[in-house]
Amino acid sequence: MRLRQKNALRAFGLALPAVLSLAAFAAGCTRREGAERVRTIGIIQLADNGAFTDMREGFLDRLEELGWSGDKIRVDYRNAQGDIGALNTIAQEMAAAGYDAVSTIATPAAQAFVNQESETPLFFISVTDPVSAGIMGALDSPDRNATGTSNLVPVDEIFRLADTLTPGIRVYGFLYNTGEVNAVLTVRKAKAYLDGRGIAYVEATVTNSSEVQQAAESLAGRANAIYVPIDSMVQSAMPQVARIAREAKIPVYGSSPVMVVSGALATVSTEDRLVGAVTGEMVDRYFKGAALEEIPAAVMDQFYTVINAETADILGLALPASLEGAVLIGR
Secondary structure: OOOOOHHHHOOOOOOOOOOOOHHHHHHHOOOOOOOOOOEEEEEEEOOOOHHHHHHHHHHHHHHHHOOOOOOOEEEEEEEOOOOHHHHHHHHHHHHOOOOOEEEEEOHHHHHHHHOOOOOOOEEEEOOOOOOOOOOOOOOOOOOOOEEEEEOOOOHHHHHHHHHHHOOOOOEEEEEEEOOOHHHHHHHHHHHHHHHOOOOEEEEEEEOOHHHHHHHHHHHHOOOOEEEOOOOHHHHHOHHHHHHHHHHHOOOEEOOOHHHHHOOOOEEEEOOHHHHHHHHHHHHHHHHOOOOHHHOOOEEOOOOEEEEEHHHHHHOOOOOOHHHOOOEEEOO
16 A cells, blocks of 8 residues: 555545434444344544544544445544543543443553443554553453554654654654553664664653653753654644744654654555554454454554655655655655
8 A cells, every 4th residue: 555645645624423422322322123224333532633533534434435325324422532530530530331242442442441341342553562561461462451553663663764854863863652552562672673773863752742842851951863663742732842842953763654744754564554454453353253362463664664755855865765655744
C-alpha cells in the first residue's frame, strides 16, 4: 500500500453515531425486529491527535468495506481527553456494558481495558509491545481475551535516516512520557542502538502535557537533534515541540507520520490508517465466527519514509537522491 502525498495522511471525517449512555446503548442494539442482529462496538481513545484519528477511521472504514455498514453495526466512541483517570472509568464502564467487541487505540487504553478482565473481547489498535505491556502472553496465542495490531517502531531505520538527512549528530535528546510503556520501550531500543555506535544522548521526561514545552526547550540547549518515540502525550503537543526545534535549528525525528505532518523533520513508520484497517479485519473475522484465540496479533511490517519538506527548508537541508521515493509533506 503506497502512501500518497499529504492527502494520504489526513483524516477523512467519518461521522460516528451520537454517544449514548452505555446502558441504553447496549440494551438498544442487541436485536432488531425481523432483521439480522446489530453488532455493537465500543471504541476507547486516550486523547485527540491526528494519528489516533487516522487509526480509528481506518478501522471503521475497513469494517464498512467488509460489509459492516450503518444498519449492521453501532459504534460507541469515547475519548478520555488525555486524562488517565477518565480513561480507567471509561474502560470500567465499557467492560460491563455488554458490547460484542471493544477496540482500543494505543497502549494505555488497551491496558486499561484488559485490566478489567472483561468477557467482552478486545481488539486493540497500535500497541507497540503487547507482551511487555501485559496485554498478551504471546503474540501468536491470545490468552487474555485480547488481540490486535502491534506497531513496533523501526528504531534502527529512523536513526539510519537521520544519518542520511542530518549526518554528524553528536548528541540526541529523547523526549517522552515515563508513564507510557510504549514510549519507555522504544527509548530503550533507541539507547541500545546509539550505545552500539558510540553516540551520546540526553533525555527530558514528562508526566503531563503542561511539561512538554519546558522539556523541549531544555533539549534544544543540550542536543543536536530530538527523537520522540511512540508517545500519546508528546505526540499531541508535537506542533509545540517542532516550533521550539525549528527556532533552535535542530531536527526532530518522530515515530509516526502525523508527527511529521505536525512539524517534525522525518520518520520511518507504518501508515496509521493501515494499522486501524488490519484490526478491522480481525473484528470481521470474529463477527463471522472465528474464535478470538484463533486470531493472532499482527505485527505491522510495511514502512515508509516520510519527510516534512517545509521543515527541511527551514533547517537548510537538501534532500539526497537516495530519498527520492520518500513521501514529502508540505510541498
